[in-house]
Amino acid sequence: MNIAVIGCTHAGTAAITQMAKLYPDARITVYERNDNISFLSCGIALHVGGVVKDAEKLFYASPDQLAELGVTTHMRHDVLAVDTEKKEIQVRNLITGAEFTDTYDKLVVTTGSWPIIPQMEGIELENIVLCKNYNHSQTIIEKAKTANRITVIGAGYIGIELVEAFEQLGKQVTLIDNMERILYKYLDREFTDLTEQALGEKGITIATGQTVTSFEGNEGRVTTVVTDAGRYEADLVVLCIGFRPNTDLLKGQVDMLPNGAIIVDDYMRTSKPDVFAAGDSCAVHYNPTGQNAYIPLATNAVRMGTLVARNLMQPTVRYLGTQGTSGIKIYDYNIASTGITETAAIAAGMNVKNVTIIDNYRPEFMPTYEQVTLKVVYDADSGRIVGAQVLSKVDLTQSINTLSVCIQNNMTMDELSFVDFFFQPHYNKPWNLLNQAGLQAV
DSSP, rough: EEEEEEESSHHHHHHHHHHHHOTTTTEEEEEEEOOOOBBGGEEEEEHTTTTOOOGGGOOOOHHHHHHHTTTEEETTEEEEEEEETTTEEEEEEEEOHHHHHHHHEEEOOOOOOEEEOOOOTTSSSSSSEESSSSHHHHHHHHHHHTTTTEEEEESSSSHHHHHHHHHHTTTTTEEEESSSSSSTTTOOOEEEEHHHHHHHHOEEEESSSSOEEEEEEEEEEEEEEESOOEEOOSEEEOOOSOEEEEEGGGGSSOOTTTOOOOOOOOOBOOSSTTTTEEEBBBEEEEEETTTEOOOOOHHHHHHHHHHHHSSSSSOOOOOBOOOEEEEETTTTEEEEEEEHHHHHHTTTOOOOEEEEEEEEESSTTTTTOEEEEEEEEEETOOBBEEEEEEEESOOOOOHHHHHHHHHHHBBOOOOOHHHHHHHHTOOOOOOOOHHHHHHOOO
């Protein structure tokens, strides 16, 4: 059996390592256009800020390790075309320029995503950079050495983490986003107000509700970011606007969302026989709404890649969907979220209610205690939990993993009220915070 894999980051690496173990007699061939694999891009800000000194530690697999599993990996090879009817792929060696055709019995498409690059005046100026892969991280670190005024465009997780890293390096930092609040997709206002305050106290300029319209420069280098509401001087601009799936190879051949994300079934199969897909190139089943959605996360990718291997020969293990569970640390705050926010639920026409608890996380008779804010969003009619967010200076983020399980299993607030959680004064109160949320909803 010939298995061809296109792309080798999180989903690809997970699929390949599992397939090599499950199908030792298969010929597995990997095509990767970059010169490295399995880079943990979520660690870029840690590397930029100097927390992770050695970027090599952000890789968790290598072509040599795959070779030990019997896998043939072609680095710096770009797949130019895929013919799903003939089961052929056209490949170019980016080093020599030579082109050749390969065939497959099973095709695994894990081509990932690529940053959105706005087409506007001045975008070609030097020192306007992307933030996605290893090479980007090295470019950012090198350019940041001589940059004093750094502007980050996009206030999602990557943008926020970079802003904090640059501030800690002593830079003058501006954060621009066209939404009215930072982290708009992940958190409701109760949480973003606190995080914006934390960033502002560090001297970071937050320019939300503004759309970048152009860039200006001098001698080919960027000097100014122009928005519809102001102008911001910058020696370095990092684009963190978002990502779109890399799926042009299969356009018109498999079912996709309007944005190009490949639609797969519960077993990672596309609409074409023997073509599987996983990771940031795909849509996922979003449990809070029951709809397909595009949520590019490394956690989704590794789960989906593993499921490709398990289901390659026959449907065996079903995908359970996702809640888009994620977390971030912003200065002293530990923050996590799962499922849909109240803001997004209302925008989607859902009839929801919420419980928001602000309390000390453990008894006041303890020597120290910290305040925690927990919000749980639920369906107003059925009580089904659809989302949750937590923020505290102590790390209570694992509570969001618990609520992710609740959403995945369609639990209600009534049921959450009486789940068996332990009590120990070092860690919590007699009524666990999650129990409290359920009880208050009742």
